[in-house]
Each structure stands twice: as C-alpha cells, then as structure tokens.
Amino acid sequence: MNWITNYVRPKINSMFGRREVAENLWIKCPETGEMVFHKDLESNQWVIPSSGYHMKISAKARLGYFFDDGAYELIPAPKVPQDPLKFRDTKKYVDRLREHRTKTELDDAIVAGIGKVSGIETVACVHDFNFIAGSLGVAAGEAIIAAFETAVKRHCPLVMFPASGGARMQEGILSLMQLPRTTVAVEMLKEAGLPYIVVLTNPTTGGVSASYAMLGDVHLAEPGAEIGFAGRRVILQTIREQLPEGFQTSEYLLEHGMVDMVTHRHDIPSTVGRLLRMMLNQPALEKPEASATGNGITLNGTGGSDPIVQILDDPGTRAKPPLVDARREATPAAN
Template sequence: MSWLNRVRNSIPFLPKRETAENLWHKCRQCNAMVFTKEWEDNDSVCPRCDHHGRIGPRARFDRLFDPGYSVLPSPQVREDPLKFRDSKRYQDRIKAARQATGESDALQNARGTVDGKRAVIGVQDFAFMGGSMGLAVGAAFVEGVRAAIRDHAPYIIFTAAGGARMQEGILSLMQMPKTTVAIAELREAGLPYIVVLTDPTTGGVTASYAMLGDVQIAEPGALIGFAGQRVIESTIREKLPEGFQRAEYLLAHGMIDMVVHRKDLRSTLARLIDYLVPRREAA
C-alpha cells in the first residue's frame, strides 16, 4: 500500500450529507436559486425578479377560495376516440400525464366562496399535456359553466394551454364552438364570465373561450397569443416589437382590461364578483 493510500484511509471522512432534490427552485426567468419554501410562501412568484411561475389547479384553489371549497367531479368522455399513435400511444400519454399531475385531465373545476362571495372557478393545468384542449377539457368547461348557473355565481377560468390537442384531431377543434355556446348560456342567465390569462395561453384556446370574457385579466409577463413569434415573423417577414404577446403589451394595446399580480388576484376577483353579480331579490 502506498503512503498516499495509507494517509487517505486514516482520515475520518464524515458521511455524505443528503440534500433533498426539491430544496431549491430555479427561476425560469432570472435563473436565481430560491429556497422552495420561500418560493411557495411567495405564491410561486420569484422574490428576485417577480416572475410568476406556473401552478396547478389545487394550488390555485387553495389561494383563491375560502376554506371549505369542493372540487367538481370530472365529466366522463370517450378517451382516445381516434386510436391515435405517434411515437407513443395516446392512451399511454394520458396515463403518464395523470401519474405526473394526479389530475384526470387538463381542466379542473371547483365551487366555493371568494371572500364570502360564491363562485365557480376552472383552472387549466399546463403540466397536463401542455393544458391542451380536447374532449375532456371541453366537457369540463361546459360543466363548470352550468354549475355556475345552478349556483347563480360567476364562472372564472384560469387559462394555460398550448392549444388544441392534436391527438384528437377535428374533435379537439369542435370544443371551440362548444365552449362559446356555453358562455352564451352563462350570459343569458345574467352571470359574468371572467377570464384570467396565465402563462402561456396560446392556440385554439386563445381563439375561443380565453378571449371572450366580460373582464379580461392577465398575470404579469404571461405569454398570450395564437401563433408563435417565429411563425409570425417568418410569415410577415418583419421583426416583432419588444414584449410582443406579453400581458403588458396586450394591456397597452387594449386587448385585455388589467394585469394583476398574483398576490392581488383574490381581492380583485372578490371585488369584481361584488360589482358584476346581480343580487337576488328577497322572496
């Protein structure tokens, strides 16, 4: 045994300290490393650059509703109607998304109260196959609207999607008129439809229910558009302006009504509900 090995073996090394993989969160915008607890306590907003991270339905519901809300059951639809397969079977992709998110599909609804005011809230989960719009999303949207009508409450949708779900072909595009008709039903009932655009909201979702709100709200920095910037630039052969398709740009050009920080969303929605929901006359 060489002297180097003898010295090395005689040193009382301490056991390697285990560090949890989820102890830190890396901001997608400024690349700062933030303690996960600090990130979560700050509503998944970066304390360094104020970047609004993507969050799922359960986190949204917990932040917005008063205690005691209930999640609506997901409507049953035919899965894989086209028996679609690319590099993987569509059914396998759905199973993987369900295991990763714990949700049945990309849109979840819940009913409860926001600062004492009744509301039905739907949230799209971008983590579930990019929040893509298929039969299940369309059915959940309609069920959310009809639950709001039954409760005499507004329907509030948080959008986050890459567009229509390609594995369902034309059936996914048919959800665009279907959701538009549901919004008309809500308006016939005299109830408001409020949209909160989150990062990213694109494609067929933007071309349908995402831009039909009575009030259009967006989170800071959210990407909102139909086609991607590179597609637009290659089509019109021009350089797009700085900040194009971001929430602040849309606000400056009159496409949305307000940009609201996540910490102010609950109070803003409660105020809008108070303004917009007609009070029933006492019997």
C-alpha cells in the same frame, strides 16, 4: 464492477451520515438566473420575490390560493372515451394519458371547483399546464361545460384561469369542436345574467385563446404571461418583420386594449372579489384586503383612483354585464 464506486464509497457515505440532497431544493429564476429556496418560493405562491416572475403552478394550488381560506368543492368531470381516434405519434395516446395521469394525479387538464371569493359563491375553472400542456380535448371540454352548467344552476359567477398550448392534436377534429361547444357554454352563462371573468396566465395560446379565453366580461392577466394565437416564431417567419419588444406579453396586450388589468398573483382573489361585488350590485366588504405585494393594479395605462370602477363605467367595455343581483332575478331551477 468497480468495487470502489459500488462498495467502498457507499460504505463511507453511510459511516459519515451523508444524505442525498433533493434536486429541486433550489429553483432558478428564468429571468434573472437567481437561485431561490423552494420553500420560500412556495410560501410566496411561486412568485420569485426579487424579480416578480410568476412561475407556473398546479390547478389545485391555484384553487387553494383563489378561494377564501382555500376551501372549495371539486366539480366532477363527465367520463369520456379515452382515445376515440386510436392515435399514435412517438407513443400511443393512451400511454401518454396514463403517464400524465400518474405524474399529475389528475384525470385531465381541467380542474373545476366551487367555493367563495370575498364571500361570494363562485365557480373557478383552471387549466393545469402540466397535463399535456393544458391542451383542450374532449375530456377538458366536457369539464369546462360542466363547470358552466354548475354556475348557471347555482346562480353564481364563473372565473376561468386558462393556461394552455391550444387544442390537443391527438384528438383531431374532436378537439377543435370543443371551441364552439365551450363558446356556447359562455353564452349560456351570460344569458343567465351572471358575470364571467377570465384571468389569463402563462401561457394562453392556440384554440383556447381563440374561444372562451377571450370572451370574458373582464380580462385580468398575470404579469409577463404569454398570450396569443400563433407563436412568436411562427409569426416572425410568416411576416418576415421584426416584432415589437414584449410582443404577446400581458403588458403588451394591456397597452393595446386586449387586457383590462395586469394583476399580481397575490392580488387576484381580492381584485376578482371586488369586481364580482360591483357586477352583482352587492355592498363592498367593510375592510377591503390590502395588496399583499404593494404593486397595485395597472389598468390600460391610465391613472385614476379606482381602476375597477373605471372598467365597469367604461362605455367601450366589450361585454359590460348588467349591474343586477343575478341570484335574485334568476328563476329557480326545477328539481
């Protein structure tokens, strides 16, 4: 035992009131290396003020930023078997689930809630990347389907916030089967004449990008988000060619017509609210919210006075929804 380290130093620290400093007091920007005080970053919705880099955020924080006044009601997810394949890699799958549930205080990677966006009742479904990389398994698939069923039952639109590494390998084919199941849920919403908007966040990859993440009526994306199916390194090793600058970023996809708008995190609620009001043929708010960042909206590299109107009026829009009040025309659900 080192008596200086274990006895003398703690005594001196206690005499002079030395306090331990939290390790996450300052956070480094991944792009510029700038150190940002975490309280300033949190008050700016985890966007680096100087560089505009969008940090990953938790699902519940996302819902709080998105809904009016941060008020929403959680949609309960159905219970499913925890480890249907009895899978084990470096550790047991049940142990991995337990570890991430303790860390995130979530049951699985999907959190869904219902609240109001610009006064319109809306269901929002969010991936939490901190839970096994936001991967899609049976529990996540059931939670997504429950969110779509709630939207149809309540006759309201649904907004999806994917952030995922893809299907969850520990659940094998059961995980892959969630791709067609969630795709059917999307079609169920569209058959009801309800809008489906996707806000792509960093990262959106794998089976998630191959299913419901790319089936929206309108696709928004946060700046700098990585969006694609296979990773950049896999593609590079496959085709043996140099990839373009900014490949698989939201800005690159915007230029190539895969994304409709690149929108700053601060502007997402007001932008989605305007889209929903136009798609549901409801009057605009008397005083539209001003941009919190001044960055505005980028639309397919084109100008124009109102990019949202351009999207909805564009005959080439992939799945232009009918401009009707879906609540008024939908048949009330049977009790």
